[in-house]
Every structure is written in C-alpha cells, then in structure tokens.
Amino acid sequence: MTASWEELAANKKRAQAESIPKEWLINTPPDSQLNVSKVPLECGLLSEREVEITELKDVDVLLQRLAASDYSAVEVTTAFYKRAIVAHQLTNCLTEIFIDRALAWARELDESLKKNGKPKGPLHGLPISLKDQLCIEGLDTTMGYISWIGKPASKNAVLVDILLEAGAVPFVRTNVPQTLMWPETFNLIFGRTTNPYNRSLTSGGSSGGEGALIALGGSILGVGSDVGGSVRIPAAFNGLYGLRPSYNRIPYQDAVNSMEGQESIYSVFGPLSPRMSGIKAFTKAVIDSEPWRRDPVAIRKAWDEKAYQLEEHGNGQNLVFGILWDDDWVVPHPPVKRALQRTKDALLKAGHKTVDWKALKHGDIYAVGGAIWAADGGKDFDTTCAPTGEPLISTMLPSSTEDTPEPPAFRQRAKKTAYELWQIHKQKRALRKEYLDSWEATKSVTGTGRPIDAIISPVAPWAPPPHGKNTSAAYTLIWNTLDYAACVFPVTTVNPAIDVVAPPHDFKNKDDQATYELYDPEVFKGAPVGLQVVGRPQEEEAVIALTEIVAAALKGLPE
Structure with missing residues (x-):
C-alpha cells in the first residue's frame, strides 16, 4: 500500500529527529520566550572551548587558527555541529543532518595537514552550511517537496565538490519553503523556521534556515540562493551579511531548483555570514576554482583584485552613494528609514558623499519579474506536487483562521x-537599458567625474514581520531583474522608543496602505534591520569592497 503524503512527511521528520544524538538535546525554553539568541551560550551543552570556537565570527581568524593547528578540523566541526543542533531545537532551521560524514571529512583534513604541513585549500577545515538545494551524494534534497523524499542524489552539486576541494566541511543542510518561491520558510515536511531574535517573527526566505542558523552561531558561513531576494531577506532579517552575485558567477550545476528552464531571471547561489570576511572568503575561493570548467553557463571571469581594490571607484576614496529612500510603490517603516539615515550619516562622517536616488519605473520592473515567474501558470509547482498528492501551500500564515491575503504577484498564475x-x-531588456542610462547620467551630480559608485537600498519595507506577513520581495526582486550585484549589511534593531508610528501619508496604492497598517513598534521590538549595497552586473568584487567600507563607517558612528 502506497504511503500517504502525510505519512511520508512524518517518517522523514522522524528520521531527522533520530539523527540527533540524545546527549545533544537541551531543555528548550517555553514557546512564550520569544528571544532565544542567548540560549546556545546558556544551555550548558557546549564546553568552554566549543563556546570559544563558535563565538568566532570572523572566517579569516578561524581559518588562520585551523591552518596553524590551534584548532583541529574535527573539533571545529563538532563544536559548530553541536551549536547547530541547539539552533535547530530553538528555531527548526535544519533539514539533513549527517554527523558521521562531516566528521569523516574533517578527519581527512586533519590527517592531510599533519602529513603535508599545509592546508588542503583556502577553506581548510571550515564548516559550511548549505541550503536544501545543494545536492550531496547519497542524501535526499527535498527542497520542501514531499515528492522528493527518498530520492537521494547520485552525485554532488558542482559547488559542493568545489567547497570540498577547497577544504571546507559541509555539515548541515537548512530549511526552505516548499517551491522556494516565498520570502518566508515553511514546508509540509520539516515545518516552520522562526527568527531567533523573536520567534513570533519570520526568519525570511527562501534561505530562512540559513539565516536562523547563522544568527544563532550554529554556522559561520552558509550558502543560500537568490532569485528574488532569498539570500538578502534572511540576511537582513537575522542581522547578517549576505551577497547576491550576478547571474552565473557562482556555479549552479547539479543543484536542484524550482522552475528549472526559466532562464530570464536566474537563481544564483550566494554566501551568508556574520562578518564580511566570510562573504569574501567564499566568493574568492569559488571563483578561484574556475567553475566555468565544470558548469557550462558559469561565466569565465577570474577574481578581479583590481575591482576589489576599487580602481574604477576612486580607489575607495570620496565615494558617492545613491540613497533609495523608497521605491515609489511602498514607503518603508520607521526603523528602515532610520537605518537609511544612519547609514547616510556614517558615510558622510567617513568622508564620502550621498545623493538621493529616484526609483525609475520600479513598478514596471516588478511587474516584468512577476510575469516571468508566473509564465507557466504554476505548472512547475503542480507537476512536482502531483506524485504524492501533497497540497501546494498557498499561504505562510500559521493559522487558517486568519484572513488569507491575496497571493503576492510572484505566486499568481498568469500563463x-x-x-x-x-x-x-523585450520589455525587461528595455527597462535594463533605461536603468543603465539613468545610472550613467549621475556623472553630472557626483562631482567625481564618474557615476555613483553604488546604491544604498532597503531590503524590505519592514524589519522581519510576523509569520505570514512578509508578502513582498519587491525591494530585492528589482535587482534580480536588472541583474545587479547586491550585498546586505546589518544596521540596527527596532527600538519602539525611537521608531514610533509615523503619521499617515498619502498612500500610493493598497500595498502602501497595508504596509503602513502592519507596523506596530512593540510587535517588531528588537528585530534586526539591514540594508543592501547595490552595484552593477558582474561587479561582485567591488560590491564586497564597498560593503566593507559601509560596514566600517557604521562601526565608527556611535549609537
């Protein structure tokens, strides 16, 4: 007798629970405790040395200590694995757990270092978490689909092989929403991932498992994917850095995905990390591996050190940033506006310049992106769900008693x-040309002889909202459609004493009004707020360097 979709999901979830060592289980706080960000340090599971290891946030420092044998790869992997399991018990952030395999990889690295006297590669001994798209031979990659349970991968994704060869240790895979096409994280196999700073709020999506895990110190570097904001939204909502590279800079070969064959707005893999060192280390290591030799659509473009040194951007001096205060569609909430102002103040204090950036046909660009995603009329989702009869999730709301909002544009069907x-x-290409011309025209206002160096933009009009309320990816989708490289950086957290409700304004549309009405300072209290540095296509190196400059400027500005 064929198992029902409910039985398949329950069996998979049970197997996951059984893969966790009993001695790694903790006394979890009650659901009423919303902020669990300190629990990994207070639960008593980690030894003093494991706390020391997992409290390191700088990937470069950890790599140096691994290379010097101050830490072994086995003890670093064990420490992060234990903390990842704690994070999972708090936020439900993991999917595949494969402790024995990860420790075996780590032991091989320790033996290699002892034998050869040098690290295996640029990421030697570094545990790295992977979104549940990156196939590892012998493991399921369900991507939130019950229909993909019990179908282990026959080989690794190309990116996984590259990371292994660079000396990294893949050690967990992280939760996603069914279909990936949600800016939140919930599926019918593993359930919902919550935000560690407030579990009544979303961790974002679709790389929401990565966001929650790294925020809790269960990983120092993770890989997400981004077709409309799925790296940047979780990064911003969890107080992290996260890079959305341009199309085909990071290899996608042999990973799974939704809407395969849709190649007008490519999904891209990108890193999330608590510090920019992790973003750079991952990106450079992968590009230095020459991924175009293994992925037929990966761009043949080596790491450009001159671009990282900002040769085309005044060598990082007297930079000019455009500030996108709103997208002329939805006005951001007060804490997001404050983050923009704070970033502007920091840049001015650091000797740079800002100009206001006016949204150019963002509504048209959103419509084009949504139309491309919906062009199959939802057939991809329906076809994938059909074998088990699992329902296609239509809302991220936690309770069916709530009013289900109209599906966001990216969920609608318009074959x-x-x-x-x-x-x-054709319309998309014309819009990209208009945006290019608009950017180039800023030469007349920067005073540097060159156009603006980057745009500072919201990631969302809000800090992480309650579950089911993150109904827009507009502030991120814009840059996917234009294929602009973008990197998220943390700025602040919601402070009800400062971020009071603004007086009503003349609403631009019903989305703008709904956004205004969603804001309650007490609901969002303590939630992280991040922004993004936006560069131009294939400008990853410069965007990384520019984000480092912005982050340094913010550190120099007192609260």
Whole structure:
C-alpha cells in the first residue's frame, strides 16, 4: 500500500529527529520566550572551548587558527555541529543532518595537514552550511517537496565538490519553503523556521534556515540562493551579511531548483555570514576554482583584485552613494528609514558623499519579474506536487483562521504563450537599458567625474514581520531583474522608543496602505534591520569592497 503524503512527511521528520544524538538535546525554553539568541551560550551543552570556537565570527581568524593547528578540523566541526543542533531545537532551521560524514571529512583534513604541513585549500577545515538545494551524494534534497523524499542524489552539486576541494566541511543542510518561491520558510515536511531574535517573527526566505542558523552561531558561513531576494531577506532579517552575485558567477550545476528552464531571471547561489570576511572568503575561493570548467553557463571571469581594490571607484576614496529612500510603490517603516539615515550619516562622517536616488519605473520592473515567474501558470509547482498528492501551500500564515491575503504577484498564475513571454523579455531588456542610462547620467551630480559608485537600498519595507506577513520581495526582486550585484549589511534593531508610528501619508496604492497598517513598534521590538549595497552586473568584487567600507563607517558612528 502506497504511503500517504502525510505519512511520508512524518517518517522523514522522524528520521531527522533520530539523527540527533540524545546527549545533544537541551531543555528548550517555553514557546512564550520569544528571544532565544542567548540560549546556545546558556544551555550548558557546549564546553568552554566549543563556546570559544563558535563565538568566532570572523572566517579569516578561524581559518588562520585551523591552518596553524590551534584548532583541529574535527573539533571545529563538532563544536559548530553541536551549536547547530541547539539552533535547530530553538528555531527548526535544519533539514539533513549527517554527523558521521562531516566528521569523516574533517578527519581527512586533519590527517592531510599533519602529513603535508599545509592546508588542503583556502577553506581548510571550515564548516559550511548549505541550503536544501545543494545536492550531496547519497542524501535526499527535498527542497520542501514531499515528492522528493527518498530520492537521494547520485552525485554532488558542482559547488559542493568545489567547497570540498577547497577544504571546507559541509555539515548541515537548512530549511526552505516548499517551491522556494516565498520570502518566508515553511514546508509540509520539516515545518516552520522562526527568527531567533523573536520567534513570533519570520526568519525570511527562501534561505530562512540559513539565516536562523547563522544568527544563532550554529554556522559561520552558509550558502543560500537568490532569485528574488532569498539570500538578502534572511540576511537582513537575522542581522547578517549576505551577497547576491550576478547571474552565473557562482556555479549552479547539479543543484536542484524550482522552475528549472526559466532562464530570464536566474537563481544564483550566494554566501551568508556574520562578518564580511566570510562573504569574501567564499566568493574568492569559488571563483578561484574556475567553475566555468565544470558548469557550462558559469561565466569565465577570474577574481578581479583590481575591482576589489576599487580602481574604477576612486580607489575607495570620496565615494558617492545613491540613497533609495523608497521605491515609489511602498514607503518603508520607521526603523528602515532610520537605518537609511544612519547609514547616510556614517558615510558622510567617513568622508564620502550621498545623493538621493529616484526609483525609475520600479513598478514596471516588478511587474516584468512577476510575469516571468508566473509564465507557466504554476505548472512547475503542480507537476512536482502531483506524485504524492501533497497540497501546494498557498499561504505562510500559521493559522487558517486568519484572513488569507491575496497571493503576492510572484505566486499568481498568469500563463503566457512563448510569444507573449518573448515580449516580456523585450520589455525587461528595455527597462535594463533605461536603468543603465539613468545610472550613467549621475556623472553630472557626483562631482567625481564618474557615476555613483553604488546604491544604498532597503531590503524590505519592514524589519522581519510576523509569520505570514512578509508578502513582498519587491525591494530585492528589482535587482534580480536588472541583474545587479547586491550585498546586505546589518544596521540596527527596532527600538519602539525611537521608531514610533509615523503619521499617515498619502498612500500610493493598497500595498502602501497595508504596509503602513502592519507596523506596530512593540510587535517588531528588537528585530534586526539591514540594508543592501547595490552595484552593477558582474561587479561582485567591488560590491564586497564597498560593503566593507559601509560596514566600517557604521562601526565608527556611535549609537
């Protein structure tokens, strides 16, 4: 007798629970304790040395200590694994748990270092968490679909092989929403991932498991993916850094995905980390591996050190940033506005300049992106769910008693013929040309002889909202559609004493009004607020360097 989808999901979840060593279970706080960010340090599971290891936030420092044998790869992997399991018990952030395999990889690295006297590669001994898309031979990659349970991968994704060869230790995979096409994280196998700073709020999506895990110190470097904001939203909502590279800079070969064959707005893999050192270390290591030799669509573009040194951007001196205060569609909440102002103040104090950036046809660009995603009429999702009869999730709300909002544009079904889709592609190219011209035209206002060096933009109009309320990815989708590289950086947290409700304004549309009405300072209290540095296509090195400059400027500005 064929098992029902409910039985398949329950069996998979049970197997996950059984893969956790009993001695790593903790007394979890009650659901009423919303902020669990300090629990990993207070639960008593980690030894003093394991706390020391996992409290390191700088990837470069950890790599130096591993290379010098101050720490072994086995003890670092064990420490982060234990803390990851604690994070999972608090926020439900993991999917696949494979302790024995990870420790075996770590032991091989320790033996290699002892034998050869040098690290295996640039990421030697570094535990790295992976979104549940990156296939590892012999493990399921369900991506939130019950239909993909019991179908272990026959080989690693190319990116996994590259990371292993660089000396990294993949050690957990992290939770995602069914279909990936949600800016929140919930599926019918593993359930909902929550935000460690306030478990009544979302951790974002679709890389929400990565965001929650890294925020709790259960990983120092993770890999997410981003087709409309799925790296940047979890990074911002969890107080992290996160890079959205341009199309095909990081290899995607042999990973799984939604809407495969949709190649107008590519999904891209990108890193999340508590410090920029992790973002740079990952990106450089992967690019230095020459991924174009293994992935036929990976761009043949080596790491550009001159770009990282900002040769085209005044060598990092007297930079000019455009500030996108709103997208002319939805006005951001008070804490997001404060984050923008704080970043502007920090840049001015550091000797740089800002100009206001006016949104150019963002509504049109959003519509184009949504139309491309919906062009199959939802057939990809339906086809994947069909074998087990699992329902297609239609809302991220935790209770069916709540009013279900209208599906966001990226969830709506609007089937197009091939010819109709081509016309949308033509429109997208025309919009990209208009945006390019607009950027170039800023030469007349910067005073440097060059256009603005980057844009500072919200990641969302709000800090992480309650579950089911993160109904827009507009502030991130814009840059996916234009293919602009973008990197998130943390700025502040919501402070009800400062971030009071603003007086009503003339609402631009119903989305703007709904956004205004969503804000309650007490609901969002303590939630992280991040922004993004936006550069131009294939400008990852410069965007990393520019984000480092912005982060340093913010550290120099007192609260």
